[in-house]
Amino acid sequence: MKMIIDTDPGVDDALAIALACVMDEIKLIGLTTVFGNTYVEQSARNARYMLDMLKHKAPVAKGAAFALGRDSHDPSDYVHGPEGFGALTDIPQIGFDDPRSAAQFLVDAAAEHKGELVICPIGPLTNIALALELDPNFAANVKDVILMGGAYQHAGNITPHAEANIYNDAAAADAVFASDLNVTMVGLDATMQTLLTWDDFVQMGKDAPRVGGFIRDISDFYLRFYRSIGIEGGCAMHDSMAVLVAAFPERFTFENSGLQVILEGDELGRTCADPSRKKTRIAMGVDTSWAVPYVKSEIARLS
Numbered sequence: 001m002k003m004i005i006d007t008d009p010g011v012d013d014a015l016a017i018a019l020a021c022v023m024d025e026i027k028l029i030g031l032t033t034v035f036g037n038t039y040v041e042q043s044a045r046n047a048r049y050m051l052d053m054l055k056h057k058a059p060v061a062k063g064a065a066f067a068l069g070r071d072s073h074d075p076s077d078y079v080h081g082p083e084g085f086g087a088l089t090d091i092p093q094i095g096f097d098d099p100r101s102a103a104q105f106l107v108d109a110a111a112e113h114k115g116e117l118v119i120c121p122i123g124p125l126t127n128i129a130l131a132l133e134l135d136p137n138f139a140a141n142v143k144d145v146i147l148m149g150g151a152y153q154h155a156g157n158i159t160p161h162a163e164a165n166i167y168n169d170a171a172a173a174d175a176v177f178a179s180d181l182n183v184t185m186v187g188l189d190a191t192m193q194t195l196l197t198w199d200d201f202v203q204m205g206k207d208a209p210r211v212g213g214f215i216r217d218i219s220d221f222y223l224r225f226y227r228s229i230g231i232e233g234g235c236a237m238h239d240s241m242a243v244l245v246a247a248f249p250e251r252f253t254f255e256n257s258g259l260q261v262i263l264e265g266d267e268l269g270r271t272c273a274d275p276s277r278k279k280t281r282i283a284m285g286v287d288t289s290w291a292v293p294y295v296k297s298e299i300a301r302l303s
């Protein structure tokens with residue numbers, strides 16, 4: 001399947017990008033980047049760095065620096081490190097980004113691969129909302145949007161009610177759920193069911209010293225964050241789960257419901273049912289005995 005990942009790398013984003021590059025089921029045709037875990041300049045640079053490490057030729061198009069209608073943002077440096085890659089800093093800028101904005105890149109790719117393109121947003125949904133604004137045919141041209149974000153029955157992770165990607169641009173997320181796009185939401189209901197341990201990362205480093213070793217090194221900081229909030233069992237591989245849903249939906253269970261996002265007050269960023277809207281497919285469960293071993297076995301195919 002042809003896929004664009006819209007991303008804010010980000011420790012778990014790095015694993016998802018590596019996974020998408022190695023999986024035979026996926027042809028990655030580009031990365032678009034967004035603010036979120038870090039500033040957009042760093043997320044674009046980190047995306048380029050990952051593709052270079054993976055020897056993948058796909059272009060990177062830099063996107064939104066802020067949420068819709070905002071002119072600043074607070075990066076999640078306490079989760080992903082000062083530059084998005086854990087304790088690692090001064091990641092080099094390699095090569096050039098596509099000159100188009102992420103939204104324009106998405107619009108153009110959707111038109112070029114009409115009915116075939118799967119977009120996998122694993123950061124705030126700003127670029128997707130901007131693409132909807134740019135082109136009235138965008139929703140019809142895209143096959144599926146399979147996003148990591150939201151919490152349907154699960155509690156939030158950035159506030160008691162909201163998941164971080166949705167919270168970071170609630171208006172953009174609401175525009176996506178209100179649109180005609182075919183949306184699958186892979187949120188905390190599913191992503192908190194499979195945790196990766198330090199031993200899993202050590203194994204990735206042994207099996208694929210260059211790429212797996214890099215993922216191990218940046219994940220140390222991320223694991224420490226999980227321990228700091230009382231989660232001892234490991235860290236969630238949130239973003240990889242959206243990639244897995246795209247290729248192996250039969251490994252997941254779903255509910256279907258229209259969704260809206262709460263846009264103000266204490267529950268800002270909460271994703272809740274709205275029967276008046278087009279149904280979103282919501283991942284609720286995953287084959288937990290399969291997901292982690294599968295991801296590790298794919299990473300082991302890298303060098």
Ligand code: BDR
Pocket residue numbers: 010011012013037076079122123148157163164165238239
């Ligand atoms: C999501 O927020 C970010 O911190 C992660 O990269 C993931 O996309 C999890 O809530």
Ligand code: CA
Pocket residue numbers: 007008009010012013036037122123239
């Ligand atoms: Ca992310």
